[in-house]
Amino acid sequence: MKTLVKKVxxxxxxxxxxxxxxxxxxxxxANPEFFTLSGFQDVTLGVAVVxxxxxxxxxxxxxxxxxxxxxxxIGFSAYLIGDxxxxxxxxxxxxxxxxxxxxxxxxxxxxxxAYLRLPSLVVTLGTLYIVRGLFxxxxxxxxITEDMVPGPINFMGLNTFFGIPYLFLVAFLLMLVVGFVMRxxxxxxxxxxxxxxxxxxELGGIPVARRVFLAFLATGAVSGLAGAVLLARFNTAAAxxxxxxxxxxxxxxxxxxxxxxxxxxxxxxxxxGAILLQAITMALGALGIPQFWQLAVNGTLLxxxxxxxxxxxxxxxxxxxxxxx
Amino acid sequence: xxxxxxxxxxxxxxVFLVLTVVVGGFISxxxxxxxxxxxxxxxxAEIAIIxxxxxxxxxxxxxxLSVASILSLTSATVGFLFRNGTSFxxxxxxxxxxxxxxxxxxxxxxxxxGLPSLAVTIGTLALFRGLCxxxxxxxxxxxxxxxxxxxxxxxIPGTFLPxxxxxxxxxxxxxxxxxxYTRIGRWTxxxxxxxxxxKFSGIPVARMKLGLFxxxxxxxxxxxxxxTLRFASASPDGAVGYELxxxxxxxxxxxxxxxxxxxxxxxxxxxxxxxxxxSVLQLIDFSANALLxxxxxxxxxxxxxxxxxxxxxxxxxxxxxxx
Numbered sequence: 001m002k003t004l005v006k007k008v009x010x011x012x013x014x015x016x017x018x019x020x021x022x023x024x025x026x027x028x029x030a031n032p033e034f035f036t037l038s039g040f041q042d043v044t045l046g047v048a049v050v051x052x053x054x055x056x057x058x059x060x061x062x063x064x065x066x067x068x069x070x071x072x073x074i075g076f077s078a079y080l081i082g083d084x085x086x087x088x089x090x091x092x093x094x095x096x097x098x099x100x101x102x103x104x105x106x107x108x109x110x111x112x113x114a115y116l117r118l119p120s121l122v123v124t125l126g127t128l129y130i131v132r133g134l135f136x137x138x139x140x141x142x143x144i145t146e147d148m149v150p151g152p153i154n155f156m157g158l159n160t161f162f163g164i165p166y167l168f169l170v171a172f173l174l175m176l177v178v179g180f181v182m183r184x185x186x187x188x189x190x191x192x193x194x195x196x197x198x199x200x201x202e203l204g205g206i207p208v209a210r211r212v213f214l215a216f217l218a219t220g221a222v223s224g225l226a227g228a229v230l231l232a233r234f235n236t237a238a239a240x241x242x243x244x245x246x247x248x249x250x251x252x253x254x255x256x257x258x259x260x261x262x263x264x265x266x267x268x269x270x271x272x273g274a275i276l277l278q279a280i281t282m283a284l285g286a287l288g289i290p291q292f293w294q295l296a297v298n299g300t301l302l303x304x305x306x307x308x309x310x311x312x313x314x315x316x317x318x319x320x321x322x323x324x325x
Numbered sequence: 326x327x328x329x330x331x332x333x334x335x336x337x338x339x340v341f342l343v344l345t346v347v348v349g350g351f352i353s354x355x356x357x358x359x360x361x362x363x364x365x366x367x368x369x370a371e372i373a374i375i376x377x378x379x380x381x382x383x384x385x386x387x388x389x390l391s392v393a394s395i396l397s398l399t400s401a402t403v404g405f406l407f408r409n410g411t412s413f414x415x416x417x418x419x420x421x422x423x424x425x426x427x428x429x430x431x432x433x434x435x436x437x438x439g440l441p442s443l444a445v446t447i448g449t450l451a452l453f454r455g456l457c458x459x460x461x462x463x464x465x466x467x468x469x470x471x472x473x474x475x476x477x478x479x480x481i482p483g484t485f486l487p488x489x490x491x492x493x494x495x496x497x498x499x500x501x502x503x504x505x506y507t508r509i510g511r512w513t514x515x516x517x518x519x520x521x522x523x524k525f526s527g528i529p530v531a532r533m534k535l536g537l538f539x540x541x542x543x544x545x546x547x548x549x550x551x552x553t554l555r556f557a558s559a560s561p562d563g564a565v566g567y568e569l570x571x572x573x574x575x576x577x578x579x580x581x582x583x584x585x586x587x588x589x590x591x592x593x594x595x596x597x598x599x600x601x602x603x604s605v606l607q608l609i610d611f612s613a614n615a616l617l618x619x620x621x622x623x624x625x626x627x628x629x630x631x632x633x634x635x636x637x638x639x640x641x642x643x644x645x646x647x648x
Contacts, residue, residue, distance in 0.1 A: 066443070118628045119582045121388075121443075125569060126628075129621030136614035244566070247390075247447055260444040292462060296455025302448035306440050 012257035013269040015308055019301075020276045023283050031286035037163055039282070047271075047278040048167035049074070049230050053245065054252040054270040055175050056222035059182075059215045061253050064195040064262025065113060065120035067216065068246045070223040072131035073105045075242025077227025079135060081153070082144030082237050091150045095228060102224015103217065105131055110216030114209040120216075128246065136239045144237040157232030167229055171271065174222070179267045191215055195262030251298065252277055255305040277301070334579035334631065335591025342598045349601055353608040359485040361604060367555065369600035370489035371396065371548040371564070373593065375571045376578075377500040378544035380592045381537050383575055384504075386517040386584030387435065389538065390446040392545045393567035394453035395427045399549025401457040404466030404559025413470050420553075421546040427453055428542015432535035450568070457561035465560035469553070477554035489551045496544070501589045513537070517584030573620050574599055577627045599623070 028035040053070050060067045077098035084094045105127055112123045146154065156166040182188040190211050193201040202208050231237055250260075256273025258265025277298055284294050349356040375392050382389055399420040406416035427449065434445045476488040504510040515523040516530055524530045553559050578595030580587030603616050 112625070112629070116629065116632050118632060122576055122582050122624060122628050125573065125576075126621040126624035128569070129573070129617045129624065131621075133614045133617030133619075133621065136617065137612060247450065250444075251447055251451070254444050254447070260441045290459075290462075292458035293455060295451045296459060299448045299450065299452025299455055302451065303434060303440075303445060306444050306448070307434070307438055310438060310440055 012264060012309075013266065013272055016256050016269060016272050016276055016305065020272060020279060023276065023279050027279070027283035027286045034282070034286050041160065041163070041165055043275065043278050043282055044168035045165040045233070046282070047274050048165065048171045049226065049233055050245070050248050050252050050278070051168070051171040051271045051274040052174060052226045052229050053223060053249040054256070054274045055171070055178050055267045056219040056226075057249050057253050058258050058265060058267045058270045059178070059188075059191060060120070060219050061250070061258050061260060062182075062195045062262060062265055063191050063212060063215060064198070064260075065212065065216075066124065066250065066260075067109060067120065067219050068124040068250075069105055069109060069127040069131060070219065070249060071242045071245035071247075072128050072135060073102055073220065073223040073242075074226050074230050074245060075237070075240070076131055076135035076138075077101050077224045078231040078237040078241050079139050079144060079227075079239075081150065081227050081231055082148045083142075085150040086144070086148035091152050094150050095225065098224045098227040099221060100224070101227075102220040102222065104220070105223070106217040106220020109220060110213035113216060114211075114213035132243075139237075139239040142238070144231070146235045149231055149235055153228050153232045154235065156228075157235055167232055170229060175267050175271045182267060187211065187214075192263055195264075197263075248277070249274075251302050255302055257305075257309060259309065260306075273305075334627075335588040335594065338578055338591050338594040338598065342594045342601065345598050345601045345605070349605040349608075352605060355608055356605060361608075363480055363485050363487050365597075365600045365604045366490050366493070367487040368603065369596050370487070370493050370555075371552050372567060372570050372574060372600075373493055373596045374496060374548040374551065375541070375545050375567070376574050376592050376596050377496055377589070378537070378541040379571050379575050380500070380578070380580055380587060380589055381504065381513050382541050383572075383580050383582065384517045384584055384587045385513050385534060385537055386520065387442040387534060387537070388446065388572070388582075389428075389431060389442065389541050390568045390572075391427065391431060391449040391453055392541060392548075392571055393564045394450045394457070395424050395542055395545035396549040396552055396567060397457050397561065397563045397565075398427060398453045398460075399424045399546040400553040400559045400563055401460045401561055403550065403553055404469075405460045407469065407559075408466050413473055417550055420550060421543065424546020424549060425539055425543045428539040428545070429535070431542065432538030435538060436531040436535045454561075454565075461559065461561045463561070465558050467558050469557055469559070474554055474557040477557055489555065492547060492551065496547070497589070497593060504589050509533075514585055517586075519585075570599075570620070573624045577623045579627070582628075 024034070033039055053074065057067060057070065080097050080101060081094040084097050085091075109120070109124055109127055112118045113120045149157075156170070159166055161169055182191070190201065190206045193204065193206055194208055194211060198208065230242060234241075252274035253265070253270045254260055254273070255276060256265070256269035256271065258270050258273075280297055280301065281294050284291065284297065346357070355361055375396070379389065379392065402423045403416045403420040406419045407413055411419070431442070431446055431449055434440050434449075435442045480487055481491070504513065512523070512528045512533055515526070515528055516533060520530055552564060556563070574596045575587075575592050576582060577599070578587070578592030580592060599620060602619055606613070606615050606619075
C-alpha cells in the first residue's frame with residue numbers, strides 16, 4: 001500500500017493534473033458556462049498552438065537544452081503558408097514550404113548545438129532574431145487575411161470533430177505519437193539519458209551529437225508545420241505573429257513537470273501544463289477577475305510549479321541557469 | 326589559455342566598434358554628427374545600464390530574463406504613485422525600491438529555494454509584467470512634471486551628451502572597477518568558474534548570488550526611470566523583449582553563457598556597437614528588420630568564432646605533437 005501511494009506521488013504529472021482539476025471545478029462552480037461544450041471548446045481551441053509547440057519543446061528540454069526560436073519559426077511559417085496560398089499554390093505546396101522553413105531552422109540550430117557544441121540558449125536566441133528579422137522583411141506591412149488562408153486550414157480552424165476542435169485533435173494526436181515514441185523507442189530514451197548525465201551517455205555509447213541534432217531537427221519541423229495551426233487558429237498572420245510564444249511554450253513544459261535541468265518529464269505533462277495555463281486564463285474571466293491579473297497569475301503559477309517540483313524531488317541539486325550542473 | 330583568448334575577444338569587439346563608427350561615418354555624413362552621437366547614447370542607455378548588472382550575473386553562471394519586466398514595473402510604479410498624488414521624487418524612489426525588491430525575489434527563489442534561474446525568471450518575467458497591468462490597467466500615465474521630463478530629451482547644458490549619459494557613465498565606472506579590481510569581482514568570476522570550489526574556499530556563494538540578483542533588479546529599476554523620462558510616459562507595455570537585447574549584447578561582448586569569463590569593457594563596446602549599427606541602418610533607410618538579423622548573426626558569431634579558433638588551435642597543437 002505504502003509503495004503504491006509512493007508510486008502515485010512519484011508520477012510527475014500528478015500535481016499539475018490535480019491543479020487542473022481544481023481550477024476546472026472552481027471555475028465551473030463559479031460559472032456553469034465553463035462546463036458546457038462551448039467552454040470546453042474555448043479552452044481546447046485556445047491551447048492548440050502552445051500545446052503543439054510544447055510537445056516538440058519537450059524533446060529538447062529533456063536533453064537539458066532549450067529552443068527559443070520556435071516563436072519566430074511558427075510565425076514565419078504561418079505567413080509563408082498564407083502567402084503561398086494567396087498566390088494560387090496548392091495546400092500541400094504551402095505545407096511543404098512551412099516544413100522546409102522548419103527543417104532549415106532546425107538544421108541550423110541542431111548543427112550548431114550538436115556538432116559545434118555551442119550553448120543552445122545562445123544559438124536559438126540568435127536564430128530567434130534572424131528568423132524574426134527575415135520574417136519581418138518578407139512580410140513588411142502585409143497581413144494574411146482570411147480569404148488567403150488555404151481551404152483545409154481554414155476549415156480546421158473553424159470546425160470541430162464531434163465537438164472537439166480539429167486543431168486540438170492535431171495537438172493531441174501529436175502528443176500521443178511523440179509520447180509513445182519517447183516511452184518505447186530506444187533512440188528517444190537516449191534523450192533522457194543525455195539530459196540526466198551527458199558524460200555517462202557519451203561513455204555509454206549513445207551517439208549524442210546525432211540524437212541532439214535530430215531532436216532539434218524534429219522541433220524545427222514541428223514548429224514549421226505548426227504554422228498551419230497558428231494560421232488556422234487566428235485566420236490571419238502578420239509580422240508580429242508568434243512573437244513571444246517561445247516563453248509561453250517553455251512555461252507550459254515547466255509547469256507540466258518537464259524539468260529545465262533535463263532528464264525528466266513527458267509530453268503528456270507538457271500538454272497538461274499548457275491546458276492548465278489556458279484554463280486559468282479562462283477561469284480568471286469566468287470568476288470576474290480583471291484580465292490584467294492573468295499574466296501575473298501565470299507567472300506565479302510557473303514559480304509555484306517549479307518550487308513544488310523542487311520540494312518533491314530530492315534528486316535535483318541546486319542550480320545554475322539550467323539547473324544542476 | 327581561456328583567459329588569454331577572452332582578452333582577445335573584448336579587444337575584437339572594441340575594434341569592431343571603431344570599424345562600425347568609421348564605416349558609418351563614410352556611409353552617412355550625418356552619422357558622426359554630434360546630434361546623432363547624442364541620440365545613439367540615449368538610444369542604448371537603458372540596455373547598457375541593465376547590461377552592466379547582467380554581465381556580473383552571467384559571469385556568476387546565472388541569468389535573469391525578467392529585467393525588461395522589472396524595468397517596466399519600475400516605470401509603472403513611478404506612474405502609479407505619481408498619479409495617486411505623491412511627489413515625483415518620492416515616486417522615483419518608490420520605483421527603484423520596487424526594482425530592488427523584484428531582484429531580491431529572483432535571488433531568493435534561486436539561492437534559498439534553489440530553483441534554476443532560467444525557469445524562475447521566465448516566471449517572474451510574466452509576474453512582473455502582469456503587475457504592471459494590475460497597477461496601471463490600460464491607461465498610461467502621461468502627465469509627468471515638465472522639469473523632470475526635460476531630462477529625457479535635452480542635453481546636459483554646454484555639452485552634446487544626453488542626461489542619461491550621467492547615470493550610465495557613473496554606473497559603468499563603478500561596475501568596471503568592482504568587477505576587475507575588487508574582491509567582489511574576483512568572487513563573481515570564481516563562482517562562475519566553479520561554484521563548489523568557490524564555496525569550499527570560503528566565498529559566500531548564496532549571499533553573493535542574492536546580491537547580484539538584487540543589484541540586477543535595482544539596475545533595471547534605474548533603467549526604468551531613465552526609460553520613463555525618455556518617453557515622458559509610464560505605460561504597462563514598455564520595453565517588451567528588451568531582456569533578449571540585453572543578453573545578446575552581453576554575450577556578444579564576450580561573456581560566456583557558461584559563466585566565469587568576460588569583461589565589462591567588452592560588454593560596453595558590444596552595446597555601443599549594436600547601437601551604432603542600428604543608427605547606421607536607420608540613416609541609410611534600411612529597414613529595422615535588418616537590425617534583428619544583424620543582432621542574431623553577431624550573437625551566433627560570438628559563440629562560433631571562439632569555437633572555430635579553439636578547434637583551429639587544438640588541430641595545430643596536435644599536429645605539432647605528432648611531428
